[in-house]
Amino acid sequence: xxxxxxEFLDYVQGGGQVETEDWMPDEYRAKLIKFIEMHGNSELMxxxxxxxxxxxxxxxxxxxxxxAKVQDxxxxxxxxxxxxxxxxxxxERCLDDLISGKSKFHNVFHYPxxxxxxxxxxxxxxxxxxxxxQKALLKCSYAPYARIMKxxxxxxxxxxxxGRDVVLTMMLGTDEQRELxxxxxxxxxxxxxxxxxxxISREEDPMYVWRIKSQGNEExxxxxxxxxxxxxxxxxxxxxxxxxxxxxxxxxxxxxxDWDELKRVVTGHGPKTAERLELxxxxxxxxxxxxxxxxxxxx
Amino acid sequence: xxxxxxxxxxxxxxxLILGWRNSEWTxxxxxxxEDVAFSSIxxxxxxxxxxxxxxAAQELGTTADExxxxxxPEEYRCSRxxxxxxxxxxxxxxARHYLYETADEERIGVLKQSEDAELAGLAAKIDREEAYxxxxxxMWFERLHDEPxxxxxxxxxxxxxxxxxxHTPEFATLWEEMTSVRRSLAGATW
Amino acid sequence: xxxxxxxxxxxxxxxxHAGSVEAPNEEFAEAYAREQYGRRGxxxxxxxxxxxAVHEIDDFADELRKNYHRVDGYPLKEKLGKARxxxxxxxxxxxxxxx
Numbered sequence: 001x002x003x004x005x006x007e008f009l010d011y012v013q014g015g016g017q018v019e020t021e022d023w024m025p026d027e028y029r030a031k032l033i034k035f036i037e038m039h040g041n042s043e044l045m046x047x048x049x050x051x052x053x054x055x056x057x058x059x060x061x062x063x064x065x066x067x068a069k070v071q072d073x074x075x076x077x078x079x080x081x082x083x084x085x086x087x088x089x090x091x092e093r094c095l096d097d098l099i100s101g102k103s104k105f106h107n108v109f110h111y112p113x114x115x116x117x118x119x120x121x122x123x124x125x126x127x128x129x130x131x132x133x134q135k136a137l138l139k140c141s142y143a144p145y146a147r148i149m150k151x152x153x154x155x156x157x158x159x160x161x162x163g164r165d166v167v168l169t170m171m172l173g174t175d176e177q178r179e180l181x182x183x184x185x186x187x188x189x190x191x192x193x194x195x196x197x198x199x200i201s202r203e204e205d206p207m208y209v210w211r212i213k214s215q216g217n218e219e220x221x222x223x224x225x226x227x228x229x230x231x232x233x234x235x236x237x238x239x240x241x242x243x244x245x246x247x248x249x250x251x252x253x254x255x256x257x258d259w260d261e262l263k264r265v266v267t268g269h270g271p272k273t274a275e276r277l278e279l280x281x282x283x284x285x286x287x288x289x290x291x292x293x294x295x296x297x298x299x
Numbered sequence: 300x301x302x303x304x305x306x307x308x309x310x311x312x313x314x315l316i317l318g319w320r321n322s323e324w325t326x327x328x329x330x331x332x333e334d335v336a337f338s339s340i341x342x343x344x345x346x347x348x349x350x351x352x353x354x355a356a357q358e359l360g361t362t363a364d365e366x367x368x369x370x371x372p373e374e375y376r377c378s379r380x381x382x383x384x385x386x387x388x389x390x391x392x393x394a395r396h397y398l399y400e401t402a403d404e405e406r407i408g409v410l411k412q413s414e415d416a417e418l419a420g421l422a423a424k425i426d427r428e429e430a431y432x433x434x435x436x437x438m439w440f441e442r443l444h445d446e447p448x449x450x451x452x453x454x455x456x457x458x459x460x461x462x463x464x465x466h467t468p469e470f471a472t473l474w475e476e477m478t479s480v481r482r483s484l485a486g487a488t489w
Numbered sequence: 490x491x492x493x494x495x496x497x498x499x500x501x502x503x504x505x506h507a508g509s510v511e512a513p514n515e516e517f518a519e520a521y522a523r524e525q526y527g528r529r530g531x532x533x534x535x536x537x538x539x540x541x542a543v544h545e546i547d548d549f550a551d552e553l554r555k556n557y558h559r560v561d562g563y564p565l566k567e568k569l570g571k572a573r574x575x576x577x578x579x580x581x582x583x584x585x586x587x588x
Contacts, residue, residue, distance in 0.1 A: 021545070047326035054322050055473075058480040058489035059364050060349045063322075064342055070325050071338035075525055078331035082491075082509050091331075091511075116480045116489070148508055154531075166489075173487050279327070286387040287329035294330070294442055294513045332510050332521035339524050438516050 001025075012141035012211040019143055020086050028210050032142050033087050034103075035212050040080035041098045041105035047073045048276045049113040050122060058116065065162045069123060072155045079148045086144065099281045101268045106130075108191045110270025117180030120170060121188050123163025128228050129195045131156045132220050133213075141211035164231075171235050178236075185232070186240045193241075193254065194262040196220040225252040303415070304355050305376070308366070309463070310406065311351035312377035315367055316470075317399060318344030319477060323386045340396075340435060343428045350421055368481050372466060372474045379462040382470040393439045394452035400436045402460055403429060492518040493543050495536040496526050504536055515539075 001009070005025045018024055024032075047070050054070060057063035081091045097103040108126050113119065134153050140146040170177040202208040202216030215223075225244075229252070232239055243255045265273070300308075321341035328334035352363035359366070380399060385391045407429060410422035443449040480489065491511055495504040507526045512518035515537070522537045556562030 021547075044331075051326040054325060055319065055476045056480050058368070060345060060352075060367055062489060063319075064345055064349075067322050067325055067338060067342050067345070071335055071342075074326055074328075074331055074334040074338070078335065078510070078525065079508055081331070082511070147506075151508075169488060173489075174484060176484050177487055283327040283387055287327075287389055290329035290389045293446060294517075330511070332512060332517075332525065335528075336520055336524040339528055435520060438520065442513070 009210070013209075015139075015211075017141055017143040017146065029087060031206060031210055032145070032212060033084055033089050035207055036080060036087070036142075036145055037084050037089065037094050037097075038104050038106070040077050040084060040094060041103055042109060043073050043077035043080060044098070045105040045109040045276060045280070047077075048279060049109060049111070049272070050119060052113060053116065053119045056116070062166065066119065066123075069159050069162060072159065076152050076155070079151065080145075083142075083145050083148060095280075095284060099277055099284070101277065104266050104268075107194055107262055107265045107270070108188075109276070110265045110273045111187070111191055112272050114187070115180050115184060116166075117170065117177075117182075117184035118188070120163050120166035120181060121184040123159050124167050125163070125185075125188065125192055125228060125232075126195075127156055127159040127163060129192055129224050131160065132223050132227075133196065136213055136215040136220065139211075139214040167235070171237075182237055185237055189240050190258060190261065191265075192224075193221070193257040194259070194265075196224065198259050198262070222252055225254070300359070303418075304358050307351050307355045307418075309376040310410075311348045311355065311366070312375045313381050313399075313403075314344045314351065315348035316375070316377045316473070317381040317395075318342070318348060319473065320381060320384065320386075321392075321396075323384070324392065327387070329389055336435065340432050343432065347425045347428070350425070354418065354421060368478050372471055375466070375470070375474075376463055377470075378460055379465060379467060380456060380459040382467045382473065383456075383459075384469045384473070388452070390443065390446060390448040391452040391456065393436070393443055394449060394456050396432075397436045397440050398453065398456055398460055400429065400433045404433060490514075490518075491540040492522065492537050493540050494522045494526050495538075496532040497534045498532060500533050504534075507532075507535070509540065 004023075005027075008023075008025055008028070012018065012028075050066060050070050050073075054063070054066055057066050081094055084094055085091055094103070098105065108122075108129075113122065131153060134149055134156065137149045138146055138153065140149070167181055170181050197217040199218035199221075200216075202213075202219070205213070205216060207213045208216060226246075229239060229244065229246075241255050243253060246252050264270070268274075268277075318341045321337060321344065325334065325338045325341065328337050348367065349363050352366040356362050356366055380395060383391075383395070385395060404426075407422050407426045411419050411426060413419040413422065481487075490513065491509050492515075493509050494507045496507040497504045510518055510521040510525055512521050518537050518539075522535050526532055526535055
């Protein structure tokens with residue numbers, strides 16, 4: 001690392017923020033693009049598991065809320081891809097790389113949504129896990145990304161309420177409804193525990209070193225457990241991990257998450273990866289003429 | 300059922316089913332920006348359906364949700380135009396959007412003149428949102444009017460606008476899906 | 490084309506940069522900005538401008554001590570401390586000298 005790069009590193013590690021036009025080391029730019037692009041991909045792919053349930057929403061209110069939530073996610077991907085684009089990678093190239101499997105998206109969006117119980121558990125707990133990571137990005141060293149995160153976090157907080165309301169209503173309903181929630185939680189717990197990544201120390205995490213992230217993986221997971229396990233328990237739901245408990249030192253203990261599964265899933269081998277990427281590919285092809293017709297004049 | 304309630308249900312059914320169809324684009328629209336915009340239109344339409352069902356429900360002694368979901372498919376009075384599943388055909392979707400908004404303006408205009416002040420007020424609220432839909436439809440119309448596939452879609456869909464009381468096979472599929480969670484557990488609250 | 494969007498959160502407040510949208514023309518840009526930055530009523534008004542219309546100026550060098558027209562050019566604290574100390578020792582006027 002040369003002196004200029006070292007100076008930049010010291011600057012961001014001291015809490016300094018960078019704008020698009022500022023000089024930045026190539027490595028920093030590459031890391032930023034990779035990280036932010038994966039976030040954009042995740043928002044866009046996160047649309048698909050819930051989208052299937054828009055048509056089946058059981059009341060007008062739920063239909064409106066779910067449509068609005070999915071709309072927010074598309075909106076987030078738009079905001080995020082714009083940031084990536086200003087860093088030098090156009091949206092169309094991001095979509096190419098997403099569809100070809102060259103770039104990644106979050107593990108939780110590779111799984112099927114089987115029942116209306118999943119809709120509640122995803123909006124409540126997957127969004128809760130996501131907002132913990134996203135709140136830590138409010139302090140990102142890359143200022144344009146940090147700024148849009150304010151809007152994103154604000155919108156995610158509605159999603160969590162919507163999810164919690166769906167779950168609560170079902171828990172107050174029939175035995176079959178309570179079973180739907182428990183069964184969904186049983187399936188989602190593993191992916192949720194993998195969500196924040198393996199517990200490497202933050203000093204070894206290049207995203208932390210460059211202050212793209214402001215917390216380590218394990219810190220995020222502990223925060224998630226601390227915030228949400230009590231909320232899960234108070235509804236009479238069971239977390240499917242017999243080892244889960246909070247020690248006297250206020251640290252949550254849990255069974256080792258399946259890191260092999262995480263690796264398999266994010267490298268494109270999840271149960272729904274191929275099908276969802278195929279949907280992205282075909283829907284993009286089917287509407288390519290619109291983009292050509294509409295954007296041609298502007299070009 | 301009075302003629303007025305009949306008319307309200309007819310409009311509500313149109314808005315509900317069109318909103319449902321338009322929401323099928325959420326997440327897969329041609330541009331991310333358009334995805335967000337079109338989803339708002341779908342939400343507005345469902346919101347209009349809800350307000351109109353609530354109004355009809357007062358007179359029929361039921362609820363908006365029951366009117367929206369718990370009738371048998373034959374009871375829906377929606378136009379054939381709104382029943383069609385048009386995803387992933389954006390040209391046909393915009394053609395329907397344009398045809399529907401143009402016709403809807405007239406219908407809502409009549410409702411705004413209603414002697415029933417409450418209904419006229421509701422129509423005025425709906426119309427304020429519809430004005431934005433019309434602007435959006437017009438914007439796309441101007442953009443696509445030279446596209447052969449758009450012109451063909453307009454010609455094909457135009458005659459379906461006023462066909463009511465007849466259901467497409469696609470409507471049956473939509474109804475099955477739309478009511479599937481509700482029917483899965485009788486009497487449950489969601 | 491990229492359009493920059495600025496939003497005002499409440500009447501009377503300054504417009505702040507909100508983000509950007511891609512659109513084929515101004516009309517689409519306005520519709521998209523309205524949805525992306527105002528659909529929950531979180532803005533009272535938006536400004537939408539083509540990116541090219543926004544000119545950034547960031548070369549505000551001050552290498553020759555031009556702080557005389559800024560508050561940081563006037564560090565009064567130390568002098569004020571001394572003056573107060575002096576004043577506390579009693580009056581220093583003509584009468585004292587005459588005694």
